[in-house]
Amino acid sequence: MSDVHSDELLAQVAALPALPGVYRYFDAQDALLYVGKALNLKRRVSSYFQKNHGGTRIGHMVGKIARMETTVVRSEAEALLLENNLIKSLNPKFNILFRDDKSYPYLKITGTANATGDAPGQLFPRMAYYRGAVDKKHRYFGPYPSAWAVKETIQLLQKVFRLRTCEDTVFANRTRPCLLYQIKRCTGPCVNLISPEAYAADVQNAEALLRGETQELLQALEARMMAHSDKLEFEQAAEVRNQIQALSRVLHQQAIETADDKDVDILAVRVQGGRACVNLAMVRGGRHLGDRPYFPVHVEDAAGVFAEEEGEEAPPGTQPVRPVEVLVLEAFIAQHYIGVPVPPLLVTSVPVDKALLDALTEQSGLRVSAIHQPREQRRAWLDMAQKNADLQLARLLAEEGSQQARTRALAEALDMPPEDLDRLTIECFDISHTAGESTQASCVVFHHHKMQSSEYRRYKIEGITGGDDYAAMRQVLTRRYSKVAEAAREAGGIDYAANPGPEDEKAARPKGAARLPDLVLIDGGKGQVGVAREVFTALGLDLTRIVGVEKGEGRKVGLEELVFADGREKVYLGKDSAALMLVAQIRDEAHRFAITGMRAARAKVRVGGGQLEEIAGVGPKKRARLLQRFGGVRGVAAASVQDLLTVDGISRELAEEIYRALR
Incomplete structure (x- = not known):
């Protein structure tokens, strides 16, 4: 393999030390191919370049290596940790990669165990669902595999120890106990129906249960019950007895193990x-x-x-x-x-x-x-x-097999090249508004046999007559694909709209250049397709990529027909067609994405949401005080300057500015 690699790279390989470390291979476009670790860098890396690997996967990778980076470490353990940190952060093509999931949820108990204070979160700690970075200000238990597991645990603790779950602001303003107290899920600390000392004991017991100290907890509760009984404090003894009974039921129902395996x-x-x-x-x-x-x-x-x-x-x-x-x-x-x-x-x-x-x-x-x-x-x-x-x-294999079959069926129905179905890219557009208000266009993207939500885009449509869907479609297509046409002209006619293979895509298309999808789906019939044809003709782009999805007779699902911009006859795929299922899936996703964006924009227009944030001098704290004082943006908008002045931190000048901005 040495004849395909530069002398500089081979000299770098020859100079490697016989020490533990991590190596990284890059291709000619500087994309990371592989991250590996070795007890002996020189022996491991040299083995890649000293023989012909043929058409194997390792041979395919080695043939792409253009440069290399290495890091020497002190031990195999260090090498292993560094290797996987790099794999996770850099996503090399030839390493097994587990993508980052959302952070795990925790159960949080506010305050710290030994600190004192009059704050509600410290004096009467609160249980809460929490996701994010943990700190030393509170106590955290977990992580849990799902939000459901956290919420189930909170319910368990409410049944046994009746700890509060309400926000501190709600807690501080209660004048009578809430429904949770009535159904025996809270001891009512908000109105002093339990002493701080008794509540603290319940918190400690809840933490013991979370740590898996079930036998010790039961023994402690039994001892406490007997102590109350010996002092003739029968009401207190009965309360502890009820806790023991509730805990016993929970242990039985939840199949909590009392063996040594706690975590x-x-x-x-x-x-x-x-x-x-x-x-x-x-x-x-x-x-x-x-x-x-x-x-x-x-x-x-x-x-x-x-x-x-x-x-x-x-x-x-x-x-x-x-x-x-x-x-x-x-x-x-x-x-x-x-x-x-x-x-x-x-x-x-x-x-x-x-x-x-x-x-x-x-x-x-x-x-x-x-x-x-x-x-x-x-x-x-x-x-x-x-x-x-x-x-x-x-389940995954069944879903992927079904989706791949749908992609293949659509490619065959439209006489598209079937060679590289994984890279078949479809973009679909939909227009959404309510009586001309808050018009938005959505663009959703499909490739590698699934919807790619990270590539979705919304476009705010302005400067048109309300309700003119044709003008809205013209505007969004022009904004979306003008860069494609511009890139093609600047490159001297190179067709960036083409679908290059996986090997030469980066070489054929400059970094960051726009790319026309293989198929542009328009949710509409001849009229909308005609608009798309006008835009593509003006931009000099390929008309064969435009396909409209026209409602069938009676607008019934399954009777849709495909309309083409290049003059081909309409195509009816059939209600049981796998190709139609894919078209319907993509179209419905575009409609859903447009509707959610339109509703959010309409809500902002109607209630003034977003306007408060845009007023200079109104930061998060002042905004929170205003909303709390007047019950929402509508209340702030209806308030007079004198009313606004009653809010802490609002000067006359700022009150007048808020009054003008919201009217």
């Missing part, structure tokens, strides 16, 4: 058809909180490179290559626990490398161990997680 993550992996699923189930405080599936990308390419790497370094006659399931699970563990606390025990469906566990231990400061052949309760947890992994992957 455990159960990880099951399934690989099939080039796709993989890792199912993560969480046990916290002895409670099984539920699970969440993860689907990595680049599995086939990465597994091919891994297999050939390990095969080259193994002694003759051995079978060193680890199963794909092991590679996937180790990639998940290394990437997932970068930003999520790791429990002391992992129960896994396949064995994982000890070096990975050592790296997690070093990173977290907590001794982390793993078992892959568990018994008893752990075996039941793992079997359940494995079954869920199998079901989730089967």
Whole structure:
């Protein structure tokens, strides 16, 4: 392979040290291809360039390498952590990648355990659902696999310990207890129906339950009940007895384990058809909180490179290559626990490398161990997680197979080239307004067999007669595709509207240049398609890409016809056609996206939302005071200057400015 690489790159390879480290390969367009780790950088990296790998995946990757970067580290654990940090942040093509999920939710109890103060959040701590960065001002329990798991736990604690969940502002202004007190889900601290000392004891007991200290908690409650009884405090003893009974019911209903396993993550992996699923189930405080599936990308390419790497370094006659399931699970563990606390025990469906566990231990400061052949309760947890992994992957493959079939059916119905269906790109436009008010156009994007919500765009339509859908469509298409035409002219006639292959796309089209989709769907018939034809003709773009979706007889679903801008006859696909299902899916998504944007814009126009934020001198605090004082934007708009002056922080000059701006 050395004849396809520059002398500079080969000299860099020859000069590498025999030390542990991380290496990164880049192609000619400076896109990251691969991130790897090695105990011996010189031996590992040299192996890529010293032989011909043929048409294998590793050969395909090596042929693209144009430059390389390396980082020397002190240990294998450091190399592993750095490798996966880079994989997660840089998204290389030939590594298994688990995309970032939303941050995990937590259960928050306000205030700190030992601090004192008169603030409601400290004197009578509140339970709340929380998602975001944790701090030292409050106590956090979790993470939980889903919002549902947090809310279920809050309900559990309300049944047993009756802690409050109301906001501090609501708490401070109550004059009588709320409905939660009436149904015995709160002890009414807002109106002093419980002392701070008794409430603090309930908070401590709730935290003990969350930590999984169930036996100790039951024993403490029983001792407390007996102490009240000995003092002839029978009412207090009865209250504690009721708590014990409620807690016993919860322990039975929730199947809370009283064994040593209080915090455990159960990880099951399934690989099939080039796709993989890792199912993560969480046990916290002895409670099984539920699970969440993860689907990595680049599995086939990465597994091919891994297999050939390990095969080259193994002694003759051995079978060193680890199963794909092991590679996937180790990639998940290394990437997932970068930003999520790791429990002391992992129960896994396949064995994982000890070096990975050592790296997690070093990173977290907590001794982390793993078992892959568990018994008893752990075996039941793992079997359940494995079954869920199998079901989730089967569902994914069925959905992807169905969607790919729809894409293929549409390409065949429209006589489009079937070579690279993964890259078939469709954009669909819809116009939405109410009696001409707040007209908006939506553009939704489909490629790689699914809707790409991150590429959706909304366009605010201005300067037209209200209700003129044709003018609105003309404006949005001109704004959307004028850059495509301009890029083509500047490049001397190169057709950026064409659909280049995956290998030469970046070389054929400058970075940042616009690209015309393979298909432009217009939600409308001949009239709307005629407008699109006029725009594309004026811009010098390909008319064959424009297709209108015309309602059928009686506007019934399934009777739609496709209308073409280039003069072709209408096409009726049939109500059971997979191609029509895809067209309807994309059109309906464009309509939904337009409707939601239009409603938001209309609400802002009608109630003045957004105007308050735009007034100079009205920051978040003053805005909150105004809205609280007058009950909303309508109330602020109706207030006189004298009324506005009664709000703390509002000067006469600012009151007059608010009065003018909202009228």
